[in-house]
Amino acid sequence: MSIHTYFSEHGFPLVAVLDVAALPANIQVLMQKVPLANYQRLVLTANVGQSLWPHLEANWPQSAHPVDDYSRKVTQTYIAQHLQDDTALLLYPTAEYLIPLQQLGTFAGWHHPSPMGVAIHPEFGLWVAYRTAFLTSVALPVTPRDARPSPCESCVEKPCLAACPPQAITADAPIQLTACLDHRIAPGATCADRCLARMACPVGEQYTLPQIQYHYTQGFDRLKQWHLSQRS
Numbered sequence: 001m002s003i004h005t006y007f008s009e010h011g012f013p014l015v016a017v018l019d020v021a022a023l024p025a026n027i028q029v030l031m032q033k034v035p036l037a038n039y040q041r042l043v044l045t046a047n048v049g050q051s052l053w054p055h056l057e058a059n060w061p062q063s064a065h066p067v068d069d070y071s072r073k074v075t076q077t078y079i080a081q082h083l084q085d086d087t088a089l090l091l092y093p094t095a096e097y098l099i100p101l102q103q104l105g106t107f108a109g110w111h112h113p114s115p116m117g118v119a120i121h122p123e124f125g126l127w128v129a130y131r132t133a134f135l136t137s138v139a140l141p142v143t144p145r146d147a148r149p150s151p152c153e154s155c156v157e158k159p160c161l162a163a164c165p166p167q168a169i170t171a172d173a174p175i176q177l178t179a180c181l182d183h184r185i186a187p188g189a190t191c192a193d194r195c196l197a198r199m200a201c202p203v204g205e206q207y208t209l210p211q212i213q214y215h216y217t218q219g220f221d222r223l224k225q226w227h228l229s230q231r232s
């Protein structure tokens with residue numbers, strides 16, 4: 001079974017096999033505590049659109065970090081049963097390494113800037129999340145870089161901007177986090193458990209609403225407390 005088929009069947013249709021020897025210098029510097037020289041390939045996996053949630057709901061780990069735990073288990077099973085590489089090293093999610101996922105995603109062609117302040121993928125839009133990264137000694141076929149441009153370049157109307165109630169998003173400046181959080185914590189806020197601007201983007205298939213609500217409410221109480229403490 002190919003690596004793409006395996007991960008796709010478990011909710012991660014986006015897989016990039018990167019040649020460790022070809023990683024750009026800026027990434028190698030950021031990963032200097034990782035034993036890159038011992039490995040041939042760095043593999044990145046991601047969920048897109050509604051690919052993950054049905055798998056996760058059917059195999060929900062009873063733990064504090066179900067998404068990470070499910071992702072780790074899927075990846076470790078692939079390494080043990082299909083790759084059969086005893087030397088493989090899981091890089092993400094782990095507490096051991098800090099991995100430059102954005103830079104790796106940019107190298108793979110998955111990651112372009114967007115007005116939302118989060119990455120946008122050429123095909124799957126804002127509905128992509130890195131799930132695992134690992135190193136292997138097996139010389140898997142390298143994935144060609146996705147050379148498609150950012151969808152924001154050809155998005156004339158930019159509906160994400162108008163959909164944000166407090167207009168915290170503009171085309172040419174970073175997202176105004178204070179305005180966003182002020183709105184989200186206000187009584188009756190329309191985006192306490194979702195981002196209306198993100199949902200207005202026409203590119204790619206959105207997550208299911210339960211997945212959107214899960215991600216937007218995880219840790220929201222702590223974020224709210226932090227934001228209120230900054231205001232006082």
Ligand code: SF4
Nearest residue numbers: 152155158159160201
């Ligand atoms: S609505 Fe247009 S400008 Fe906004 S994130 Fe989506 S593609 Fe980019």
Ligand code: SF4
Nearest residue numbers: 164180191195196197
């Ligand atoms: S969560 Fe709401 S306020 Fe924040 S950027 Fe999204 S739409 Fe705007």
